[in-house]
Amino acid sequence: MVTQIISTMETQVSNGPAANCLSNGPVMGSSSTDDSKTNLIVNYLPQSMTQEEFKSLFGSIGDIESCKLVRDKITGQSLGYGFVNYVDPNDADKAINTLNGLKLQTKTIKVSYARPSSASIRDANLYVSGLPKAMSQKEMEQLFSQYGRIITSRILVDQVTAGISRGVGFIRFDKRNEAEEAIKGLNGQKPLGSAEPITVKFANNPSQKTGQALLTQLYQTAARRYTGPLHHQTQRFRLDNLLNASYGVKRFSPITIDSMSSLAGVSLTGPSGAGWCIFVYNLSPEADESVLWQLFGPFGAVTNVKVIRDFTTNKCKGFGFVTMTNYDEAAMAIASLNGYRLGDRVLQVSFKTSKQHKA
DNA sequence: TCGAATT
Incomplete structure (x- = not known):
């Protein structure tokens, strides 16, 4: 219990272009040019942040080709992430260096290169619960890595008890079909030496709270x-x-x-x-x-x-x-x-x- | 009539 104040640690487990959440990719008008060095995904934005504030923050680094705060199609609520495509790759690099890890309200934003947009990497994010409290992030990754390439992983911890695992976490695979296989293989299974089965399912969108x-x-x-x-x-x-x-x-x-x-x-x-x-x-x-x-x-x-x-x-x-x-x-x-x-x-x-x- | 957890 006591899980109000949440702190998390996330490590980058991929090489090359950094992980992202979902893949709207470069926004409008980017045509067939290679955006891999200019297009960024920004995660963990505060719920209240507007498109204007988002643009203003990232525009302070350099000229923006396009940017988009992603919203729920029905409610219009921010989904807590967005994309920024810079004109100059140097500015993209600079944005990562200066804005990644920036604390905004209760969030610590994450700024990284967006992976190229493609249908296959969408909805590849899993929510895992019932993890043994003693299981580390690395151990969780080992458990899941048999099903595919893990892009990011995270175990949520309770801060008021000095970082004890809450037994829940996230695993993002590179491909949706890898995530599907992981659900088939691991949902309801007991990890080695654990008495409790874990639950593995597709994660909800971030920052989606009622x-x-x-x-x-x-x-x-x-x-x-x-x-x-x-x-x-x-x-x-x-x-x-x-x-x-x-x-x-x-x-x-x-x-x-x-x-x-x-x-x-x-x-x-x-x-x-x-x-x-x-x-x-x-x-x-x-x-x-x-x-x-x-x-x-x-x-x-x-x-x-x-x-x-x-x-x-x-x-x-x-x-x-x-x-x-x-x-x-x-x-x-x-x-x-x-x-x-x-x-x-x-x-x-x-x-x-x-x-x-x-x- | 003794939980569920959503970065």
């Missing part, structure tokens, strides 16, 4: 910023106000911390450096992350909340998870919120049980 997800992300950032070391009494008071204001109900469970921690036969999801995971049951189908922040935030440091939704309906499946940093604050939240009436529902709140090592 407006809801973006709002949630913003809210989580803000909430964490203001989660200060308030005294418990004050927090109680704050919670009362919050809940009264928000839901018009009030009730604290009489369950004590001691009775909570003496539950027999269940192993708790431990601190594990990432905090204490709390299971929240009986949320309404309309519940969203903000409810969990409001409920748990007043008790102390909350690092992560998650409402589990049905994939197709996007409605809450009735439960969610909250991660809190400190045991006593988590215990206090559980003691106070278990049995809490939220609208016409009575919440059940407990430490998340671990299916893995239950006795």
Whole structure:
């Protein structure tokens, strides 16, 4: 858990023209000339960046033959990448040297030569989940390399726990058919010595988040910023106000911390450096992350909340998870919120049980 | 009634 702040490392594994994402290639009017030394792909652009800002940034390096920020055809949202074709190959080189790795908002942009446009290299990007936490990027590549030439790979890591793998990553193959073969060969397979099968599927486009997800992300950032070391009494008071204001109900469970921690036969999801995971049951189908922040935030440091939704309906499946940093604050939240009436529902709140090592 | 992860 605790995967809000994400840092990643990506290495270039190809020789020659650098990797890219998708292949719109040189944009308009480039005819049959060789663009390999002038045409660049720019990845990991901030969602909010406009075509004008994009052009302005890269135009500051030198004359641009053409440039295009790639957008979703339907929504018009930026897909987080674009192409710049310079007039002078020296400017392309200069753009890579000066703008690659530039930090813009929460993103670190990547500037590299675009591969020649062709249908065969499209949709060759895979999303992999369920990777063993101990698996390195190199090991992941070894696993996939039997299916083709890997252009880029990445394993996502959790920054707040000092770079522990989140067990998910990306593999971009040179060719789509290589990616297809990798799915056939590896999806549902257990990597050597691992008990869990991995999931391998085609990746979504980058930076494609729902407006809801973006709002949630913003809210989580803000909430964490203001989660200060308030005294418990004050927090109680704050919670009362919050809940009264928000839901018009009030009730604290009489369950004590001691009775909570003496539950027999269940192993708790431990601190594990990432905090204490709390299971929240009986949320309404309309519940969203903000409810969990409001409920748990007043008790102390909350690092992560998650409402589990049905994939197709996007409605809450009735439960969610909250991660809190400190045991006593988590215990206090559980003691106070278990049995809490939220609208016409009575919440059940407990430490998340671990299916893995239950006795 | 105890998850899923999207650069």
